Amino acid sequence: MSQPSIVLNNSEQAVGARERDLISAVQRGQSELFYELVRPYERRVYAAALAILRNEHDAEDAAQEAMLKAFKNIRQFRAEARFSTWLIQITVNESLMRRRRERTVPMEAIDGHRSGRGDEESEYAPRDFADWREIPSEALERKEVRQRLAEALGTLDRKYREVFMLRDMEHLNIQETAEALGISVASVKTRLLRARLMLRDLLAAGWEQGWFSRLPFEKGTKPW
Amino acid sequence: MVNHEAVNCEQVWREISNYVDGDVDAPLRLAMDEHFKTCARCASVLAGTRNVVQLYGDERMLEVPAGFSRRLEKRLAKNAVVKGSGWSSWSAWLVPVAAVALLAVGLGVVNKISFKPPAKSILAAPGHDIPPDMLVVVSDGSKVFHVAGCPFIHDKATERTITAKEAMRDGYVPCSRCMRQYLRTGLTGPHDDDDASAEPEEGHEEEVSVVRVK
Numbered sequence: 001m002s003q004p005s006i007v008l009n010n011s012e013q014a015v016g017a018r019e020r021d022l023i024s025a026v027q028r029g030q031s032e033l034f035y036e037l038v039r040p041y042e043r044r045v046y047a048a049a050l051a052i053l054r055n056e057h058d059a060e061d062a063a064q065e066a067m068l069k070a071f072k073n074i075r076q077f078r079a080e081a082r083f084s085t086w087l088i089q090i091t092v093n094e095s096l097m098r099r100r101r102e103r104t105v106p107m108e109a110i111d112g113h114r115s116g117r118g119d120e121e122s123e124y125a126p127r128d129f130a131d132w133r134e135i136p137s138e139a140l141e142r143k144e145v146r147q148r149l150a151e152a153l154g155t156l157d158r159k160y161r162e163v164f165m166l167r168d169m170e171h172l173n174i175q176e177t178a179e180a181l182g183i184s185v186a187s188v189k190t191r192l193l194r195a196r197l198m199l200r201d202l203l204a205a206g207w208e209q210g211w212f213s214r215l216p217f218e219k220g221t222k223p224w
Numbered sequence: 225m226v227n228h229e230a231v232n233c234e235q236v237w238r239e240i241s242n243y244v245d246g247d248v249d250a251p252l253r254l255a256m257d258e259h260f261k262t263c264a265r266c267a268s269v270l271a272g273t274r275n276v277v278q279l280y281g282d283e284r285m286l287e288v289p290a291g292f293s294r295r296l297e298k299r300l301a302k303n304a305v306v307k308g309s310g311w312s313s314w315s316a317w318l319v320p321v322a323a324v325a326l327l328a329v330g331l332g333v334v335n336k337i338s339f340k341p342p343a344k345s346i347l348a349a350p351g352h353d354i355p356p357d358m359l360v361v362v363s364d365g366s367k368v369f370h371v372a373g374c375p376f377i378h379d380k381a382t383e384r385t386i387t388a389k390e391a392m393r394d395g396y397v398p399c400s401r402c403m404r405q406y407l408r409t410g411l412t413g414p415h416d417d418d419d420a421s422a423e424p425e426e427g428h429e430e431e432v433s434v435v436r437v438k
Binding site: 034035039042043044046047056060063064067068071123124125126128129134135137139140141146149150153164168169171174189192193196197199200201203204 | 234237238240241242244245247265268269271272273275276277278279280281282283284285286287288289292293295296297299300301303
């Protein structure tokens with residue numbers, strides 16, 4: 001059973017070594033290799049920008065600008081941090097700066113159940129769903145499922161969405177998330193808890209509203 | 225502080241995110257494990273939270289718009305020639321070089337406007353230091369004035385005498401032969417009587433024709 005793990009580790013090491021080589025080459029002036037360096041992260045960069053800006057066009061522009069800033073500052077990158085984390089932090093900074101500057105991001109509404117829970121200091125009681133079923137990851141092959149999940153994420157208050165996005169989608173750790181957003185570790189933990197529970201409730205409600213009605217496992221055997 | 229011996233639902237909800245992340249101490253984990261065995265609601269919350277983390281953590285949730293990669297690569301390629309923030313690449317020098325070139329062209333234009341180069345032919349020279357009351361001879365069919373007796377006077381039948389001041393006022397120019405001493409050009413130099421190379425040997429008619437064109 002340990003063999004796949006070893007293979008994976010070797011693969012990860014090879015990818016890491018390749019990435020380090022690319023970083024060194026770009027830092028020495030081989031700028032044409034920069035796209036190869038950032039290509040594995042372009043989806044994450046775009047998603048980080050979208051989580052903050054909530055507009056596809058703005059997010060794409062911010063993502064591109066962040067990539068350019070990363071390129072221009074590549075010599076300042078030190079190996080103490082992961083390159084992906086560094087890249088995401090630049091993207092978050094760029095997106096936050098744009099949001100402050102343009103003030104074009106609409107304020108999102110929160111439904112009645114959650115609007116009373118906007119205060120992160122208060123307790124959040126997850127809803128009790130008697131008929132909620134797990135959504136298997138295979139369901140993500142379907143675009144409409146991904147769209148529903150994205151919509152659910154989009155309804156979260158900004159401060160919860162950003163933390164959740166960086167922590168659970170960009171896979172930054174708690175400390176990195178706190179640094180990227182300029183908030184405390186305790187705030188990250190509180191917001192992350194709230195975001196996860198709210199999404200759980202939203203997806204559960206999605207069953208009642210028929211979001212996943214055409215999934216083959218709707219009448220399956222995993223009632224919670 | 226959470227009582228690790230027995231936790232209630234509210235305490236579980238408060239810690240469930242840390243529990244999923246493996247960020248609770250061993251006694252609390254044990255207490256929560258026990259709670260999940262007996263509380264269907266909290267077990268549902270735990271399963272739902274894990275499902276959320278699993279689903280949203282999937283790479284497939286990170287979609288980019290169609291053409292995103294191509295546009296990104298294009299923009300990077302467009303900007304990739306300027307490396308770093310300093311002046312480290314050849315293209316980064318284009319701006320100051322272009323600025324200097326523009327400045328030079330601008331100065332050249334100003335110079336051209338303010339500085340009139342010397343005439344390269346004495347035919348175009350207006351003459352200088354000609355005594356205004358000096359008597360000179362002009363004739364029809366030519367805009368050149370001469371000293372009396374000059375063999376190159378055109379149409380001597382119509383010659384008449386006027387002052388140099390009047391001749392120049394009427395648009396006549398000095399004869400390059402008989403009034404050479406009053407001409408100065410860039411080729412001959414001031415009062416360079418010895419250097420006749422700029423002049424045609426038999427150039428008087430040519431002089432006249434050029435003057436007429438002017």
